[in-house]
Amino acid sequence: MVEYFHSVVLDKDKCNGCTNCMRRCPTEAIRVRNKKAIIIKDRCIDCGECIRVCPYHAQQTQLDTLDKLKKYKYKIAISPMTLYGQFSLDKDMNKVFEGIKMLGFDEVVDEGYAADIITLIIRESLKNNKQPKPLISSLCPAVLRLIQISFPSLIDNIIRIESPMELAARLARKNAMEKYNLKSEEIGIFYITQCPAKVTSIKTPIGIKNSNVDGAISIKQIYGDIVKNSNTAGKTEDFVMASAYGINWARAGGQSKSIGVDSYIVVDGIDNVIKVLEEIELGKLNNIEYFEGLACVGGCVGGPLCVENPFIAKSRIRRLSEKHNDEIKVSKEYAMELYNSGFACWTEEIQSKGTMKLDENIVEAIRKIEKIKKLTNLLPGLDCGSCGAPSCRALAEDIVRGYGKIEDCIFRD
Known part of the structure; x- marks a missing residue:
């Protein structure tokens, strides 16, 4: 069995054993021994809660740097939906995307565009879905890992549709290969991430054998450079961007609102997610159609690798989606073609990980x-x-x- 990769790591030189991370870990994956924290890998879901609360910055995320771009002939950046909430409402996102491109990328892809496609797919697939209810969103990799470890009986409830990040990467790779006659290995796709769980899902993905994303760079790492570049950028191209529906996925409740489901529950914050999953496991919420569970408070805008206050970012996303109020630019026929062909779906069964066996x-x-x-x-x-x-x-x-x-x-x- 391949060892499960963990993006959250401990710098023991910075740790003083204060127990903050141990107390806040939702899966009891941390112990303090000899005045140093220890991460029990079999329990860790890489939610990043320990990173958020450590006053000494001893808990860190394994990330790539821009130097890795040199390995590839053609470089693609996937800008997360969360990035919309990191800038003021009057900021031209074309300039933001240009600022990302100026870091050494040949192309910038909006993750929210893939969220638009998945929105259409879920809308249609819900009509005749035979899975147990409530269906569980596959957006948050930390929640998926939590289900594998602590709630394996709910694996069958998870909707078998890929995350926007992965679909965006698949489409970007396919388009670049066809447009520029490139080999797959010549293309490097990098996700600008808001959380460590996304990094983990790239290295050891759930539902597929290998991710189409080659690396992850955090928003915090490059935010300053993006701002500087966007302020100096001249004329920019008109990037293909998400509709209000796709942008809305960045905040808690945005996904459920976009897909238009009538009976749903939105839960953010990993401790709250655990409580509701317990209720689902006991069969108390079978009358609910859809469950949107997000590890971070506020949704993806609350990721520990973001720079903006999550409540401000969440408000911006909401106001931006209301301001745009535009329809999805992708046709339903195209979205369902991707779904029916399996292009937008998982290819592997999810296995229960379980916590450590006693014997x-x-x-x-x-x-x-x-x-x-x-x-x-x-x-x-x-x-x-x-x-x-x-x-x-x-x-x-x-x-x-x-x-x-x-x-x-x-x-x-």
């Missing part, structure tokens, strides 16, 4: 579960984190696994 032997695993329960009852139940685990239950599990000892609890004699 391969089912009898021994049950015995360990009972031991964890007994140890949990012996602990004070304060979940103070002083032991280096996020909760008393987590410490009990660590003890059974051999990663901790009951003496780690400072309240035990």
Whole structure:
């Protein structure tokens, strides 16, 4: 089995063991041992919550740099829908895209254009969809990973349609190969990302064998250069941009509003997503047609690699979509052709990842579960984190696994 890539990494030299990241990790993937944080890879979903809360910037994202562009003959940048919210409403996005192009790219593709296509596909596919309800959006890779680990019974609910990022990359590669007679390996496609989960989905994608994206550069890395370039750019080309529907995908609720579904739930913030997924798993929301779950508060505009305040960015996206109020430029026939041919769909089944097994032997695993329960009852139940685990239950599990000892609890004699 190929080891799962994680974009979130720890710089131990910067970490002082403050436990902020451990307390905020939604999947209890972090421990503090010997005054240093440790990431348990089997639990991590790369949501970036630890990056957001670390005061010492010890949690970081593995990203590419612009130097990687030199490897390719033809370079394409995919500008995220989120980027619309990083600039004031009076900013000419043609100049922003030109500013990206001036960084060394031959072409800039708007991810929102792919979101327009997927909007049309979902609208049509919902009419005769036979999957269990509610259908779960495939937009957020952190939520998909969460389902793989903690809610495998809901895998069948996930809609089998690609994310806008991946579809944009597929279309861009295909068009460049046909237009310029290029080989696939001569084309480098880079996503300007707002979150580490997108980086992970490029390296180890869900639903496909290999991503069409070759690398990821964060908005934070190049934002200053984009601003500088856009301010000095002269005459620019008219880039193909998203409609109001595609732009709206950047904020929580924008996707559901764009596809026009009547009965849906929008949940942002990974802790809130977990709570609602629990309700879905218990069968309490079978009357809901669509579930839009996003790991970041506010949606993609709340990604930890953005520069703008997420609430300001979310407001801008909303106002911009209302201001544009234009129809999707893509035909429904073209969108459904991409869907029916499989071009816009997943090609692989999603497998349950599951959290770490207690034991391969089912009898021994049950015995360990009972031991964890007994140890949990012996602990004070304060979940103070002083032991280096996020909760008393987590410490009990660590003890059974051999990663901790009951003496780690400072309240035990």
